[in-house]
Amino acid sequence: MxxxxxxxxxxxxxxxxxxxxxxxxxxxxxxxxxxxxxxxxxxxxxxxxxxxxxxxxxxxxxxxxxxxxxxxxxxxxxxxxxxxxxxxxxxxxxxxxxxxxxxxxxxxxxxxxxxxxxxxxxxxxxxxxxxxxxxxxxxxxxxxxxxxxxxxxxxxxxxxxxxxxxxxxxxxxxxxxxxxEANTAIASREFDGQVTMVVGGTKATDVIDVMNNLGGKVDQFLLGGIAGELFLRAAGHDVGYDVGGMDLFDDQWEANHETIESLLEERGDQITLASDLAYEDENDERAEIAVDEIDEKDRGYLDIGSETVSEYDPVIRDSEAVFVKGALGLFEDERFSEGTVGVLEAIAETDCFSVVGGGDTSRAIEMYGLSEDDFGHVSIAGGAYIRALTGEPLxxxxxxxxx
Ligand SMILES: Nc1ncnc2c1ncn2[C@@H]1O[C@H](COP(=O)(O)OP(=O)(O)O)[C@@H](O)[C@H]1O
Ligand SMILES: O=C(OP(=O)(O)O)[C@H](O)COP(=O)(O)O
CATH class of the missing domain: 3.40.50.1260 (Phosphoglycerate kinase, N-terminal domain)
Structure with missing residues (x-):
């Protein structure tokens, strides 16, 4: 203390x-x-x-x-x-x-x-x-x-x-x-069952550093957001590139691709990537595509797809503890909120120990009518809280x- x-x-x-x-x-x-x-x-x-x-x-x-x-x-x-x-x-x-x-x-x-x-x-x-x-x-x-x-x-x-x-x-x-007090208690807490971490948001560099140090404490990582796309890029898919004036991927790729590649090689069985992604189609509506079918680098993706949400759901329900860092999509736009809200709903409906972190991500809880009481701790910190999770001093x- x-x-x-x-x-x-x-x-x-x-x-x-x-x-x-x-x-x-x-x-x-x-x-x-x-x-x-x-x-x-x-x-x-x-x-x-x-x-x-x-x-x-x-x-x-x-x-x-x-x-x-x-x-x-x-x-x-x-x-x-x-x-x-x-x-x-x-x-x-x-x-x-x-x-x-x-x-x-x-x-x-x-x-x-x-x-x-x-x-x-x-x-x-x-x-x-x-x-x-x-x-x-x-x-x-x-x-x-x-x-x-x-x-x-x-x-x-x-x-x-x-x-x-x-x-x-x-x-x-x-x-x-x-x-x-809440986040320090997390580091020393022991869990018997599966510990899952949901990783998303835009600050991929922050979360990838921490994933690299959290191997022993987390059994399963479920990925989305910008980090999720960078992992898909490392796995050989044509996603995770700056297109249409975006400035989120290429620099973070340069800074992190070696770590991502070695994480996939050494701990690939602990890391689940999206199997489909959502984007805005020519009618401004949400459309989805399986990652295996993506063969052009010219489209931006704004959420994980519905198939991925249904794959992540049982992993969360089987967990004893779930930690969330970063949103799985651009949830501020309702069309792209399905991934983030789907995961938060699954956590809220189970009695696992949970922490939802991130100034932006925690905002999804109130935006979509979820109750803070259904989560163990809602932190207004993102990067600081995941560092606390690893026991790293601030x-x-x-x-x-x-x-
Ligand atoms: N595919 C995406 N494209 C654009 N923005 C995204 C995407 N996925 C997640 N985001 C954005 O990430 C933001 C949260 O990022 P970040 O700051 O890393 O997390 P936090 O604030 O939770 O710590 C959200 O506001 C969300 O809109
Ligand atoms: O919002 C913040 O971090 P977070 O998104 O990791 O919670 C803090 O204000 C730190 O901001 P910074 O990551 O630009 O240094």
């Missing part, structure tokens, strides 16, 4: 710098509400009600991606969940940010601009190096305490996550505390636990 301090240890009336993870789906420039706002609102509300001056930091997307946008909309969505005003300043540590921080009153909150819009936030460096950045050196003197609530980003060694705890007394927020948690 960790030795970090929590909000219970925080003295009243402090100037508190809080790192949240509000990284959200963005559709046509519009930020979609999701349970990260709702969960983090608990921490922010508690701090405001305790009379602290609360300054929040968060990131959105990665530079160069379509979802790399300002946090202006996030401030409004967060305010709705907190039930109080949350101000916004379009600077992370520039003059206007410093002014806004200094003019805050007790019990008020403010959100700073996307941390990834500063050069100091990325790339990954040691906590000691991050603590020396201008970003950390400028903001630290304005605060009495630092609170990290961003469990779901705690696997990244970025300035806002690992630099400040070296400069300020550091505490875990309520989300950090509860996710850490740098953002480790640095909070330092004396």
């Amino acid at each position: 960790s030795t970090f301090n929590t909000l219970d240890d925080l003295e009243s009336g402090q100037r508190v710098l809080v790192r949240l993870d509000l990284n959200s789906p963005v559709e046509d420039g519009e930020v979609r509400d999701n349970r990260r706002f709702d969960r983090h609102a608990t921490t922010v509300r508690e701090l405001m009600e305790a009379g602290h001056r609360v300054v929040c930091m968060a990131h959105q997307g990665r530079p160069g991606d379509d979802d790399f946008v300002s946090l202006r909309q996030h401030a409004d969505i967060l305010a709705e969940h907190v039930g109080r005003d949350v101000g916004f300043v379009d600077s992370t540590y520039g003059e206007s940010a410093v002014e806004a921080i200094e003019s805050l009153s007790d019990g008020e909150a403010l959100l700073l601009e996307n941390t990834r819009m500063t050069d100091d936030e990325l790339p990954e460096e040691s906590p000691e190096e991050k603590a020396e950045t201008e970003f950390v050196k400028t903001l630290s003197p304005l605060f009495d305490a630092y609170v990290n609530d961003a469990y779901s980003a705690a696997h990244r060694s970025h300035a806002s996550l690992v630099g400040f705890p070296l400069e300020l007394p550091a505490y875990a927020g309520r989300v950090m505390e509860s996710e850490y 740098v953002g948690v480790e640095v909070l636990s330092r004396d």
Whole structure:
């Protein structure tokens, strides 16, 4: 168990710098509400009600991606969940940010601009190096305490996550505390029966790394999403290529194909790939094709097919524990939700121990009317939770636990 301090240890009336993870789906420039706002609102509300001056930091997307946008909309969505005003300043540590921080009153909150819009936030460096950045050196003197609530980003060694705890007394927020406890318990839990992991989503590099380290703990991997297509590509099928302006496959293929190939060679019997895939036909409708019949690389696929769903279903029902990381298709579009929803329904209907992770994936639970009570734990973390599954420490948690 960790030795970090929590909000219970925080003295009243402090100037508190809080790192949240509000990284959200963005559709046509519009930020979609999701349970990260709702969960983090608990921490922010508690701090405001305790009379602290609360300054929040968060990131959105990665530079160069379509979802790399300002946090202006996030401030409004967060305010709705907190039930109080949350101000916004379009600077992370520039003059206007410093002014806004200094003019805050007790019990008020403010959100700073996307941390990834500063050069100091990325790339990954040691906590000691991050603590020396201008970003950390400028903001630290304005605060009495630092609170990290961003469990779901705690696997990244970025300035806002690992630099400040070296400069300020550091505490875990309520989300950090509860996710850490649930996900650490997963690593030490022993299961007698079959353990299955459903792997999908867009961050194939994250999940493939972890699959490589999870062999001993997981009996069956069921694949979909981008990782699933990359495995099909390695197995000789004409899928998993960037077509029509997509930018999801080719770079991740370059980075991971050797690992994928050796996983298929050494542990192929533990890895089940889709036997059919769904795509959008010329009438904008869902159409399906068996992977064995695909002989052109010119089409994008957006979900696993119905045949695959019916093959994955009994594997889930026979499992004692099921872990989900990443959606099996573009579930935000109802036509391509069948894979993700089918798998989640099978889990909800059985009494296996289950964890559903991923900021985006967990959103499918409420979008399609499933009940969170039917799952063991719904994590708002994706990459951080699967690392916890392997027992790998998270740098953002480790640095909070330092004396
Ligand atoms: N075949 C696909 N094509 C495009 N997007 C996909 C596909 N399969 C899954 N996705 C997308 O993956 C997203 C989840 O990806 P990721 O960020 O890796 O997982 P999480 O947020 O659950 O950690 C979902 O929003 C879903 O739309
Ligand atoms: O959404 C996140 O990760 P996740 O999709 O693995 O849950 C975190 O905000 C980390 O984002 P990043 O993977 O761009 O560093």
